[in-house]
Amino acid sequence: xxxxxxxxxxxxxxxxxxxxxxxxxxxxxxxxxxxxxxxxxxxxxxxxxxxxxxxxxxxxxxxxxxxxxxxxxxxxxxxxxxxxxxxxxxxxxxxxxxxxxxxxxxxxxxxxxxxxxxxxxxxxxxxxxxxxxxxxxxxxxxxxxxxxxxxxxxxxxxxxxxxxxxxxxxxxxxxxxxxxxxxxxxxxxxxxxxxxxxxxxxxxxxxxxxxxxxxxxxxxxxxxxxxxxxxxxxxxxxxxxx
Amino acid sequence: xxxxxxxxxxxxxxxxxxxxxxxxxxxxxxxxxxxxxxxxxxxxxxxxxxxxxxxxxxxxxxxxxxxxxxxxxxxxxxxxxxxxxxxxxxxxxxxxxxxxxxxxxxxxxxxxxxxxxxxxxxxxxxxxxxxxxxxxxxxxxxxxxxxxxxxxxxxxxxxxxxxxxxxxxxxxxxxxxxxxxxxxxxxxxxxxxxxxxxxxxxxxxxxxxxxxxxxxxxxxxxxxxxxxxxxxxxxxxxxxxxxxxxxxxxxxxxxxxxxxxxxxxxxxxxxxxxxxxxxxxxxxxxxxxxxxxxxxxxxxxxxxxxxxxxxxxxxxxxxxxxxxxxxxxxxxxxxxxxxxxxxxxxxxxxxxxxxxxxxxxxxxxxxxxxxxxxxxxxxxxxxxxxxxxxxxxxxxxxxxx
Numbered sequence: 001x002x003x004x005x006x007x008x009x010x011x012x013x014x015x016x017x018x019x020x021x022x023x024x025x026x027x028x029x030x031x032x033x034x035x036x037x038x039x040x041x042x043x044x045x046x047x048x049x050x051x052x053x054x055x056x057x058x059x060x061x062x063x064x065x066x067x068x069x070x071x072x073x074x075x076x077x078x079x080x081x082x083x084x085x086x087x088x089x090x091x092x093x094x095x096x097x098x099x100x101x102x103x104x105x106x107x108x109x110x111x112x113x114x115x116x117x118x119x120x121x122x123x124x125x126x127x128x129x130x131x132x133x134x135x136x137x138x139x140x141x142x143x144x145x146x147x148x149x150x151x152x153x154x155x156x157x158x159x160x161x162x163x164x165x166x167x168x169x170x171x172x173x174x175x176x177x178x179x180x181x182x183x184x185x186x187x188x189x190x191x192x193x194x195x196x197x198x199x200x201x202x203x204x205x206x207x208x209x210x211x212x213x214x215x216x217x218x219x220x221x222x223x224x225x226x227x228x229x230x231x232x233x234x235x236x237x238x239x240x241x242x
Numbered sequence: 243x244x245x246x247x248x249x250x251x252x253x254x255x256x257x258x259x260x261x262x263x264x265x266x267x268x269x270x271x272x273x274x275x276x277x278x279x280x281x282x283x284x285x286x287x288x289x290x291x292x293x294x295x296x297x298x299x300x301x302x303x304x305x306x307x308x309x310x311x312x313x314x315x316x317x318x319x320x321x322x323x324x325x326x327x328x329x330x331x332x333x334x335x336x337x338x339x340x341x342x343x344x345x346x347x348x349x350x351x352x353x354x355x356x357x358x359x360x361x362x363x364x365x366x367x368x369x370x371x372x373x374x375x376x377x378x379x380x381x382x383x384x385x386x387x388x389x390x391x392x393x394x395x396x397x398x399x400x401x402x403x404x405x406x407x408x409x410x411x412x413x414x415x416x417x418x419x420x421x422x423x424x425x426x427x428x429x430x431x432x433x434x435x436x437x438x439x440x441x442x443x444x445x446x447x448x449x450x451x452x453x454x455x456x457x458x459x460x461x462x463x464x465x466x467x468x469x470x471x472x473x474x475x476x477x478x479x480x481x482x483x484x485x486x487x488x489x490x491x492x493x494x495x496x497x498x499x500x501x502x503x504x505x506x507x508x509x510x511x512x513x514x515x516x517x518x519x520x521x522x523x524x525x526x527x528x529x530x531x532x533x534x535x536x537x538x539x540x541x542x543x544x545x546x547x548x549x550x551x552x553x554x555x556x557x558x559x560x561x562x563x564x565x566x567x568x569x570x571x572x573x574x575x576x577x578x579x580x581x582x583x584x585x586x587x588x589x590x591x592x593x594x595x596x597x598x599x600x601x602x603x604x605x606x607x608x609x610x611x612x613x614x615x616x617x618x619x620x621x622x623x624x625x626x627x628x629x630x631x632x633x634x635x636x637x638x639x640x641x642x643x
Contacts, residue, residue, distance in 0.1 A: 067556060067636050088560050095558025106553050106640060110257065120557045122246055167557075 012079045013040035014174065014207055015064060020073035021230075022059050033059040035230035036073070043174070046201045046208045048218035051227030057211050058179070060227065064209060065098060065177045066090040078174075095123055099168030099176040099206075103183035105160040107152040113139060113163045114148040120171045138170040139163070142196055158189035162196065169200055176200070178210040182217050194220040243563070244570075251571040254543075255578070265539040266579030268532025269619060273583025273612045274590060275525035280608045281591040283518025285600040287511045292601075293433060294507045300473055301370055301503045304329075304463040304480060308497055318497035320459035325487060329465065332483055335476040338466040340366035341447060345454055349395075349443055350415040351403040358399050360416055360443045362450020370466045378410040378425030381446050389448035391421045396440040397429035416443065419453050473502050532579065533619035540572050540627035551631050552639025565632035572624020573617055580616030584609050 022034040034056045041047055051057040062068035063075055066082055067090075075082040077097070082090065099120075100106075107116045117135035126134070139148055142162040152160050161181060168176050178197065182190035198220050201208050210221060218224050219238065226234040255262045307318045326341045344361040365380045367373070375394065385392050393414070400409045409423045430439040451458055467476045477500050484498055544551070551564060587609075595602035 062637055065556070088562075091555065091558050091560050093558075094556065098558075100556050102640065106549065106556075108550055108553065119554070122243075123554075123558050123560075123563065125243065 012076075014043040014045075014078060016040040016074075016076040017060070017063070017070075018074040018076065020060075020063060020070040020075060022056075022063065022068070023071045032230055034063075034070070037230070037232055039225065039232060039235075041207065041209065043207055044201070044205045045223060046198065046221045047210070048221035048224045049209060049211045049227065050213070050218055050224060051233070055227040056230035057227040059230075061177055061179055061209070061211055064175075065100065066093050095120065096171070097174040099171065099173035101161070101164050101168050101176060101178040101181045103180035105152070105157070105164050105184070107160055107163055107167075109153065110151055112149045112151055113144060113155065113166075116152070116163055117166045117170050120167060124171060134170055135166070138166040141169065142166045156189075157185050158192060161185060161189075161193055165193070165196055165200075169204075169206065172204070173206060175207045175209060178208065180211050180213065182212065182214065187216075190214075190217060244566075247563075247567050247570045248574065250567060251574045254571055255575060261539065262575060262578075265535055266532070266575055266582070268528060268535040269576050269579025269616050270532075270583040270586060272525060272527075272529030272532045273580050273616050274586040275528060276522055276615075277584060277587035277605075277608055277612050278591045278594065279521040279525050280518060281587070281603060281605055282594055282598070282600065283514055283521065284603045284605055285595050286598075287514045287518070288603055289600045290510045290514060291507060294503055294510070300467045300469065302465045302467060302473060302477060302480065303501045303503070304465065304484070304498060305501070306461055306498050308495060308499060319488070320457075320461060321463055321498075322458050322460055325484070326460065326463055328487060329463065329480060329483065333465075333476060333479050335467050335471040335479070336465045337468045338366045338369050340364060340370045340464045341460040341462070342367060342464065343447065343450055343455060343459055343461045345450075347417050347443070347454065349399060349403060351412065354403045356399060356402040358396075358441050358443055360445060360450065360454060362447035362454070363444050364447055367444065367464070370464045373430075374428040375425045376428040377408060378423070380425065386446045386448065389446055389452050391419050391449060391453070392424045392445070393421045394425035394427060394444040395423055396427050396442040396444075398438050398440040399443055400426050414443075416445070417454060421445065473504060477502055529615060529619060532616075533576070533623040536572055536576055536620060537623035537627060539575075540568060540624055541630070543571075544568065544627050544631040547631075548634065548639045548642040551634050552636050552642065555634065555636035556640060561632045564634075565628045568628035568631045569621065569624045572628065573620035576620030576624075577613070577617045580613040583616065584613060587612075 017037050017039040020034055020037045021032065024031045024033055037056070037060060039060075049057045049060065059068065063070055063082075066077070066085075069075070069083045069090075077093065082093070085093065108119070114132070114135050117138050118131045121131040121134060136145075136148060139145060142165050144159060144162050144166065147155065147159065152163070155163065161184075165176075165181075176197070181197070182193050185193065194217055197208055197210065200206050208221075210217075212218050221238060223235070223237050225232060226236075304321070306320050321341070323341065326339055330336055330339045340363060342361050342363045344359050346357065347360040348355050348357050349360075361367075364386055368375070368380060376397075378394065380394070381392065384390075393416070395403075395409055395414075403409075403414060404412060409426050412423050413420050414423060415421070427440065427444075433439045447460075465476070465480070467473045480500050481496065484500075485496065488497065490496065554564060592602050
């Protein structure tokens with residue numbers, strides 16, 4: 001195995017894309033979203049994925065998030081070939097190892113913050129009391145103690161995104177995949193969110209892969225991967241963070 | 243997990259109370275109408291059986307003439323007392339035999355007069371028809387033999403002519419002779435066919451033949467068959483004997499008929515049962531329509547909640563977990579419909595039974611069946627929308643606006 005990217009002592013990277021291509025549609029309508037992407041991310045990294053729309057970064061995120069599978073090439077998650085897994089096996093992988101944060105927050109409407117955060121624990125089969133206390137702790141960790149019983153409609157955008165982050169970290173995942181988490185927020189709120197993510201990355205060693213348009217937000221990451229036309233254009237390490 | 247799913251379903255229903263109620267209305271009506279039909283049908287059947295039993299269920303009725311259908315009766319010679327004696331002598335299965343003859347007549351008491359049926363009988367009549375004498379007595383042997391002008395009257399006649407006073411001892415006028423009331427019958431109420439069984443005056447057969455009919459004819463012979471003896475066998479024996487006595491050749495049809503009350507019971511209850519089944523089947527169609535309503539709303543619900551499904555799938559919900567969530571919701575909805583339908587049916591059939599004056603028979607079996615059926619409707623019609631939800635692509639679902 002050739003060693004590229006940041007030098008790591010671990011034998012296997014956490015996730016690795018090997019020559020991954022993704023084609024949507026067929027025949028003349030076919031659209032090449034990813035074209036032979038190689039990428040490896042090690043445990044504990046904070047990676048910002050950048051690129052204009054249509055550059056393939058969202059497709060790459062979907063594949064990394066086990067929501068989609070490559071048309072060609074291999075996606076290894078902890079050395080496990082994700083492409084060969086069934087839909088349900090991928091769901092279990094997401095359930096136990098991944099946390100998602102979306103641009104549009106994607107909380108359940110008319111459902112309290114606490115219940116939103118409890119949701120992944122329900123699918124993990126946690127007991128009611130355990131679920132309650134873990135969700136409350138996660139909300140406290142994002143600075144939302146006292147807001148447990150507010151529904152998304154009663155929370156500001158920044159607060160909603162914090163609930164979403166609490167939902168992502170409550171299961172203590174290996175990776176958080178954040179798709180433009182600050183896209184709908186003003187700068188002050190965005191910086192708060194980025195600080196939160198950075199804290200989880202540093203303190204709990206959760207690997208974070210984040211798509212963003214904004215250079216300012218990408219600066220919080222230790223590494224920036226640039227996409228263009230379905231390929232990795234640049235893969236740079238933010239010197240000042242190392 | 244199942245408890246969570248159930249809770250989730252209940253909350254989803256509670257969020258849309260009005261819509262949920264409208265959704266299950268079809269099931270409510272379906273379940274309620276099936277139960278009402280079956281309950282009322284069961285009550286009607288029970289009533290018929292009971293009324294026929296009050297006539298005496300092992301009774302054979304032997305009539306003159308051959309009925310070809312309603313109102314079409316072929317004229318034929320009447321029976322006479324010799325026939326009656328022959329029957330009781332030759333057919334050992336008969337325990338009691340009651341010859342009778344009837345005619346319409348007007349009964350008069352003071353200023354009141356009442357048109358009724360006067361029937362000439364002997365004392366066996368009371369036994370074979372299960373009549374109970376409320377006050378007074380039966381006819382004496384001497385009264386029967388000499389054809390005395392005494393009578394036993396039914397409850398309707400007593401009420402119409404004498405009002406509340408005890409009829410026994412009073413005299414009423416029948417046609418051209420006066421007649422002393424020696425007994426009053428206990429009321430039996432309406433018959434299955436809607437006629438008033440208590441509208442009758444009974445007099446000794448001989449009195450009837452002499453004073454009213456002016457002949458020796460007997461139009462009806464009623465015979466009780468001994469308990470444990472086959473009424474079928476007794477019936478064919480009677481037919482054989484009467485054909486011989488009436489000189490009917492083997493090529494001719496009977497000019498009399500022997501009817502078995504059991505046969506009539508079977509025929510009548512059979513008819514009501516067929517009707518009940520038919521009405522129940524029609525009602526069951528509305529259950530089907532109700533199921534389609536549930537499917538429709540569940541499909542709308544899946545579309546409305548596409549994002550939610552996307553979130554659940556992204557978080558790691560398995561296909562079958564999403565399927566179960568929507569399926570449970572549909573089943574809970576339809577079961578609620580079933581429960582409300584049962585409550586509605588209970589009060590509805592109770593009220594209707596009172597209105598139609600038939601017994602209200604609580605039938606837990608049909609309730610359980612209707613409830614299970616409504617739950618099954620939820621499973622069947624909820625499955626397709628639930629599967630649609632479970633098979634959504636999480637990426638598309640999350641992007642759904």
